[in-house]
Amino acid sequence: MSNERPWLDHYPQGVPAEIDLNAYASVVAVLEESFQRFRDHAAFANFGKALSYGQIDALSRQFAGYLTGVLKLGKGDRIAIMLPNVLQYPIALYGALRAGLVVVNTNPMYTARELKHQLEDSGAQAIVVLDNFAATLQQVVAETEVKHIVTTGIGDLLGFPKGALVNFVLKHVKKMVPAYQLPRAVRFRDALAQGAAHPLPPVELGHDDIAFLQYTGGTTGVAKGAMLTHANMIANMLQVGAWIGEALRPGSEVAIGALPLYHIFSLTACGMVFPRLGAHTVLITNPRDMPGFVKELKKLPFSILPGVNTLFNGLLNTPGFAELDFSHLKISLGGGMAVQRAVAERWKKVTGRPLSEAYGLTETSPGVCINPTDLMDYNGSIGLPLPSTEVAIWSEENQPLPIGEVGELMVKGPQVMLGYWNRPDETAKVLGADGWLHTGDIAKMDADGYVYIVDRKKDMILVSGFNVYPNEVEDAVMQHPGVAEVAAVGVPDEHSGEVVKLFVVRKDPNLTEDALKQFCRDNLTGYKRPKFIEFRDTLPKSNVGKILRRELRDEKKNR
Structure with a gap:
C-alpha cells in the first residue's frame, strides 16, 4: 500500500494512516465535548477579557435559543457572520451551528457590491454585523433575503467600563463607525437576553448536513460558496488534530488567533481544532497594527501561532518582537500562501523554532498537506498528505x-x-x-x-494569503465608462507576496490613474485593488481574442 502512498512511511510517530470519521456525529458534538471537558478553562480572549468554555457554552446556547425560539429559523437556513475577530464571533458561530443553521462567513471589508452578491447567492435570512460595517449592509440589505439583523460593537462583551470606553473611542474619537440606519436591527446582547428564555432546540445533525457555505473566488470571477458539510469539518479537525496532537497538551496551550475567523484556515484551526484541544485562543482584532499585536504577544506564554507569510514577515520587522519569550512556542504554522525561505529561516533564527508550512484550499476544509511538527528546518515543501487523504x-x-x-x-x-x-x-x-x-x-x-x-493556478494572484481572481477585478474595472480593455496580473511585492497590477486601454483619453484608483476603492476590497496601473494602446491577445495575461506577466519578468 505504501508504494501507492509513499508518505505513510514518513509519518511522525503516533500519527495514524486513517482517521475515524464516525467518532463524532456533527461539529456540534465536538464542541459540546469541549464545553464539558474544559468547562473552567479559558476558551477565547480579546482585549484582555477571557471567556471560559463554560461561558461560551452558555452564551452560544442563548444565541441558538434566539435564532430558533425568537427568529424561528430552522435547520438548513443560512446566517451570515460579518465580524472581525471579537468574542461575539465564536458565540455567534457555535450558536448558529447548534441551531442547525448553515454559516456564511462574510469578510467585513467587503464592498457593497461584494456583500450583495454573497447575501443574494447564499439566500441568507439573518446576519450578525459589527457596527463599523453596518453602513455597507444598509446599502444592499433591501435587495437581499435578509430579514433579521443583529448588530454589535467591538466592546459589547468586554464588560463595564472597558467595553463602553472601547466603543466610545472607536465611534467618537477614531471615527471608525460610519453612521447607519437599520431600524429593525437587534443588539447582540439583547438577542442573547431574549434567547435565554428559549431552550436549546433538539436538532438532529448528521455528516451530510451542510455546516458552512465558505465563499471562494473562482476562475470565472464570481465568488462561489463551497458547501462544507459536518463530515468535511470533522474530518479536517481530526486529521489536523491527529497530526499536531502529539506535540500539544490538552487544556494547557495558548493559541494566537490573528488570522480572521472568516478565513477557512483560521476557521478550522482557531474555531475547531484548538477548542477540541481545550486551548486558550487569544483573538487579535487588528493584526495589521503590528506594534499593538507584539504588545498582546508579550502578555501570555503563547505556544501555537498559525499565520500567513506576510504576518510572520511583519512580526519579524516589528521592533520588540525579537525580544519576546519564545520558550513556550511549539508550533508556528504557515498556510494560505507560500512561506518564503528567507522568512522561514529568519523566523527560526529569531524564535528558535521552525516555521512549518501547510497547504490547503477552501474546497478541502482546508487542510491537505502539512509538514511534520518536529521538522527542524525549512524544506521548501508543503509537507505530506494528512491521514485519510x-x-x-x-x-x-x-x-x-x-x-x-x-x-x-x-x-x-x-x-x-x-x-x-x-x-x-x-x-x-x-x-x-x-x-x-x-x-x-x-x-x-x-x-x-x-x-x-x-x-499556481495560472492566473490567480495571491495577496497576503487572499486569492484575487483577475476576472473579478477586470469585471469591476470594466464598469468604468472610461475603460475599453483591462488585464489584471500579479506582480511581486516584498510585503504581501504579490499585488495587483492593471494594464488598461482607455476609452476616454482623459482617464487618469488617480480617477481609476478611486473607482477601484469604491468597488473592490482593499487586497483586490490595483497598486499599479499602466495605460497601453493595445493588449496582447490570442487568435480567438482572449487577452493573454501570461504574456503581460512574463514581460515584467524579462525586463
Whole structure:
C-alpha cells in the first residue's frame, strides 16, 4: 500500500494512516465535548477579557435559543457572520451551528457590491454585523433575503467600563463607525437576553448536513460558496488534530488567533481544532497594527501561532518582537500562501523554532498537506498528505504521473467539499464523480511523499494569503465608462507576496490613474485593488481574442 502512498512511511510517530470519521456525529458534538471537558478553562480572549468554555457554552446556547425560539429559523437556513475577530464571533458561530443553521462567513471589508452578491447567492435570512460595517449592509440589505439583523460593537462583551470606553473611542474619537440606519436591527446582547428564555432546540445533525457555505473566488470571477458539510469539518479537525496532537497538551496551550475567523484556515484551526484541544485562543482584532499585536504577544506564554507569510514577515520587522519569550512556542504554522525561505529561516533564527508550512484550499476544509511538527528546518515543501487523504499528480490528460513528474495536484479525502452551492456546472469542472478534486495548482511529489508546489493556478494572484481572481477585478474595472480593455496580473511585492497590477486601454483619453484608483476603492476590497496601473494602446491577445495575461506577466519578468 505504501508504494501507492509513499508518505505513510514518513509519518511522525503516533500519527495514524486513517482517521475515524464516525467518532463524532456533527461539529456540534465536538464542541459540546469541549464545553464539558474544559468547562473552567479559558476558551477565547480579546482585549484582555477571557471567556471560559463554560461561558461560551452558555452564551452560544442563548444565541441558538434566539435564532430558533425568537427568529424561528430552522435547520438548513443560512446566517451570515460579518465580524472581525471579537468574542461575539465564536458565540455567534457555535450558536448558529447548534441551531442547525448553515454559516456564511462574510469578510467585513467587503464592498457593497461584494456583500450583495454573497447575501443574494447564499439566500441568507439573518446576519450578525459589527457596527463599523453596518453602513455597507444598509446599502444592499433591501435587495437581499435578509430579514433579521443583529448588530454589535467591538466592546459589547468586554464588560463595564472597558467595553463602553472601547466603543466610545472607536465611534467618537477614531471615527471608525460610519453612521447607519437599520431600524429593525437587534443588539447582540439583547438577542442573547431574549434567547435565554428559549431552550436549546433538539436538532438532529448528521455528516451530510451542510455546516458552512465558505465563499471562494473562482476562475470565472464570481465568488462561489463551497458547501462544507459536518463530515468535511470533522474530518479536517481530526486529521489536523491527529497530526499536531502529539506535540500539544490538552487544556494547557495558548493559541494566537490573528488570522480572521472568516478565513477557512483560521476557521478550522482557531474555531475547531484548538477548542477540541481545550486551548486558550487569544483573538487579535487588528493584526495589521503590528506594534499593538507584539504588545498582546508579550502578555501570555503563547505556544501555537498559525499565520500567513506576510504576518510572520511583519512580526519579524516589528521592533520588540525579537525580544519576546519564545520558550513556550511549539508550533508556528504557515498556510494560505507560500512561506518564503528567507522568512522561514529568519523566523527560526529569531524564535528558535521552525516555521512549518501547510497547504490547503477552501474546497478541502482546508487542510491537505502539512509538514511534520518536529521538522527542524525549512524544506521548501508543503509537507505530506494528512491521514485519510489521497494525493496524486496528474497530467493534462488526467492520467497519474510517476514520482518526480510535474503536473496538476489532485486531492481525494473526507475533507473534500460537497460541491459549490447552486453551481453544478462549476462543481463538475473541479470535482469528478470518482471524488478527485482538481486543485489547479501545479506540483510534484518526491519519493518520500513530500509535495512541492511548482506553480499556481495560472492566473490567480495571491495577496497576503487572499486569492484575487483577475476576472473579478477586470469585471469591476470594466464598469468604468472610461475603460475599453483591462488585464489584471500579479506582480511581486516584498510585503504581501504579490499585488495587483492593471494594464488598461482607455476609452476616454482623459482617464487618469488617480480617477481609476478611486473607482477601484469604491468597488473592490482593499487586497483586490490595483497598486499599479499602466495605460497601453493595445493588449496582447490570442487568435480567438482572449487577452493573454501570461504574456503581460512574463514581460515584467524579462525586463
